[in-house]
Amino acid sequence: MRDFVRLLALMRPQAGWMALAVLLSAVTSLSHAGLMAASGWFITAAALAGAAGAVMNPFTASAAIRAFALLRTAARYGERIIGHEATLKFVAHLRPWFFAHLVPLAPAALEDQHSGDLLARLKTDIDRLEFAFLRILSPLLAALLAVVVVVAFAAAYDAAIALALAGLLLVAGVGLPVLAHRLGAGPARRLARDTGAFEAALVDHLEGRAELDIYDPENRHRARLDAASDALLTDERWLAGLAAATSAGVGMTGQLALLAVLLLGAPLVLAGQLAGAELPMLALMALAAFDAVAPLPLALQTLPATLASARRLFTLMDRPPPVPERGVFRPVPAAGALVFSQVGLTYAGAGRPALDGIDLALVPGRHVAVVGPSGSGKSSLVALALRFRAPDAGTITFAGADVAAFEPDGLRRRIAVLAQAEHLFAETLLDNLRIADPQASLARCEQACATAAILPFVASEPDGFSTFVGAHGAGLSGGEARRLALARTLLKDAPILILDEPTEGLDPETERRVMDAVLDAARERAVLLITHRPAGLDRMDEILVLEAGRIVARGTPAEILPRFGRPPG
Numbered sequence: 001m002r003d004f005v006r007l008l009a010l011m012r013p014q015a016g017w018m019a020l021a022v023l024l025s026a027v028t029s030l031s032h033a034g035l036m037a038a039s040g041w042f043i044t045a046a047a048l049a050g051a052a053g054a055v056m057n058p059f060t061a062s063a064a065i066r067a068f069a070l071l072r073t074a075a076r077y078g079e080r081i082i083g084h085e086a087t088l089k090f091v092a093h094l095r096p097w098f099f100a101h102l103v104p105l106a107p108a109a110l111e112d113q114h115s116g117d118l119l120a121r122l123k124t125d126i127d128r129l130e131f132a133f134l135r136i137l138s139p140l141l142a143a144l145l146a147v148v149v150v151v152a153f154a155a156a157y158d159a160a161i162a163l164a165l166a167g168l169l170l171v172a173g174v175g176l177p178v179l180a181h182r183l184g185a186g187p188a189r190r191l192a193r194d195t196g197a198f199e200a201a202l203v204d205h206l207e208g209r210a211e212l213d214i215y216d217p218e219n220r221h222r223a224r225l226d227a228a229s230d231a232l233l234t235d236e237r238w239l240a241g242l243a244a245a246t247s248a249g250v251g252m253t254g255q256l257a258l259l260a261v262l263l264l265g266a267p268l269v270l271a272g273q274l275a276g277a278e279l280p281m282l283a284l285m286a287l288a289a290f291d292a293v294a295p296l297p298l299a300l301q302t303l304p305a306t307l308a309s310a311r312r313l314f315t316l317m318d319r320p321p322p323v324p325e326r327g328v329f330r331p332v333p334a335a336g337a338l339v340f341s342q343v344g345l346t347y348a349g350a351g352r353p354a355l356d357g358i359d360l361a362l363v364p365g366r367h368v369a370v371v372g373p374s375g376s377g378k379s380s381l382v383a384l385a386l387r388f389r390a391p392d393a394g395t396i397t398f399a400g401a402d403v404a405a406f407e408p409d410g411l412r413r414r415i416a417v418l419a420q421a422e423h424l425f426a427e428t429l430l431d432n433l434r435i436a437d438p439q440a441s442l443a444r445c446e447q448a449c450a451t452a453a454i455l456p457f458v459a460s461e462p463d464g465f466s467t468f469v470g471a472h473g474a475g476l477s478g479g480e481a482r483r484l485a486l487a488r489t490l491l492k493d494a495p496i497l498i499l500d501e502p503t504e505g506l507d508p509e510t511e512r513r514v515m516d517a518v519l520d521a522a523r524e525r526a527v528l529l530i531t532h533r534p535a536g537l538d539r540m541d542e543i544l545v546l547e548a549g550r551i552v553a554r555g556t557p558a559e560i561l562p563r564f565g566r567p568p569g
């Protein structure tokens with residue numbers, strides 16, 4: 001219920017258009033019933049007049065028939081135009097709204113989300129909400145309006161006929177939809193829940209094709225996908241069958257209503273309490289009134305999936321961002337030292353802190369390395385520096401002010417990072433480089449590529465910088481992808497440079513050359529080098545040794561490196 005109310009609140013800006021669409025939809029149903037009623041009356045009255053040899057004025061009735069027919073067409077046209085306009089405006093607002101809520105959550109608060117599942121939310125769930133008005137709300141309200149008018153009209157002629165009509169409309173408009181809802185709730189909820197998971201598994205399957213070819217020749221993974229797909233199809237088939245059966249049920253109830261009106265009305269005609277032409281008028285109007293309730297079974301059947309989609313979206317929306325992205329912030333100084341003082345970080349549900357009592361200063365012109373075994377907390381340091389997470393102990397300052405005083409995006413502009421797993425976009429080499437600086441001249445791109453030792457590769461490609469790198473850089477070797485990502489990081493003109501395993505995948509000689517070039521180029525910047533490898537460590541001003549989240553040793557290369565008989569980490 002809460003989700004439904006929140007959904008209604010989201011529709012509020014379009015409430016005026018939506019109310020008009022509902023009104024027009026009710027007018028469409030009523031003019032249809034009016035057309036049928038007037039036609040029934042006219043045909044019978046003409047036949048009775050003919051049989052009695054009397055003269056009848058055909059103009060009033062035929063004018064009414066024409067008026068109802070025109071009104072029905074105009075109202076239907078208006079309802080379609082306005083209903084879709086309101087819905088499109090609603091969706092135009094919904095998708096950016098969802099996206100705007102999602103962005104501050106990334107990456108830390110979305111770590112448990114599969115990209116395929118997020119895509120399903122952006123697409124399938126929002127598509128479902130898109131129809132919440134057209135398929136659920138509008139038919140429901142329009143049917144209510146139309147039914148009240150039709151039953152009141154019938155009551156003006158005879159209470160029993162009105163009662164029978166109201167009862168059968170209730171059966172078709174409430175009884176059958178509730179039954180269909182009951183029978184379809186499980187499959188509908190499963191569909192809403194599992195479609196996202198299925199799409200996520202499908203994306204996973206495609207991305208992991210190479211691994212599956214190696215490890216899964218028996219196609220076990222594929223069989224699981226097939227089974228999930230079959231289950232979804234079974235549910236879909238059940239819901240389609242249910243929709244067909246309830247629609248047939250509504251049609252049959254309409255026929256029953258026609259019969260009931262005739263049976264109840266015939267004695268009244270014989271007793272002279274009802275005019276002969278009024279009986280077919282009421283009977284045909286009753287039959288036509290069922291058009292108004294015909295969409296209700298589908299509306300109620302759609303409701304659980306729509307609510308499940310709304311709940312999935314709202315649950316994600318309600319996650320607090322790991323750091324506040326909005327508020328009153330100070331302008332971020334162009335340069336300054338990034339200083340960690342006694343910083344601690346404990347992940348939710350973790351038994352021990354990932355970082356504890358960290359003191360670290362990234363000062364312009366000073367180069368610091370952090371070494372330590374896997375899981376010692378190196379990437380967590382980067383997440384804190386980038387304000388993807390906030391420390392739960394100690395303080396981090398930039399240019400002397402707590403980083404919480406700055407807008408996170410503004411602070412991130414001062415930091416260039418080569419992360420452990422850099423994403424390459426399915427675009428050209430140049431497009432990938434210019435993500436760091438869209439204005440970067442070709443000469444600057446070449447300079448960055450030369451420093452990262454990727455320029456010879458670019459030059460050897462027939463298309464040069466226009467070479468397409470493929471999805472996730474699949475068209476490049478691991479080392480090439482790493483050097484391209486490094487060149488991109490170097491292009492970002494930021495006073496702080498963080499390099500997480502920059503030479504991963506390079507041979508020792510290239511590694512040494514690249515590290516020398518990078519450190520020369522970054523002489524003026526504050527550098528944080530995170531590494532397991534020896535290259536470049538001898539050029540550091542300070543080396544910190546991290547173990548299980550704590551700094552267990554720190555000093556100059558001359559003090560630290562002799563402790564490691566072999567490469568540290």
Ligand SMILES: Nc1ncnc2c1ncn2[C@@H]1O[C@H](COP(=O)(O)OP(=O)(O)OP(=O)(O)O)[C@@H](O)[C@H]1O
Nearest residue numbers: 111347348350354373374375376377378379380381
């Ligand atoms: N999102 C997370 N949720 C819970 N625990 C996490 C999360 N990220 C990291 N950890 C844990 O925090 C600790 C430090 O992880 P971190 O990734 O910072 O280590 P690392 O030194 O960068 O490791 P590696 O060298 O393997 O990349 C590990 O015990 C890890 O399991």
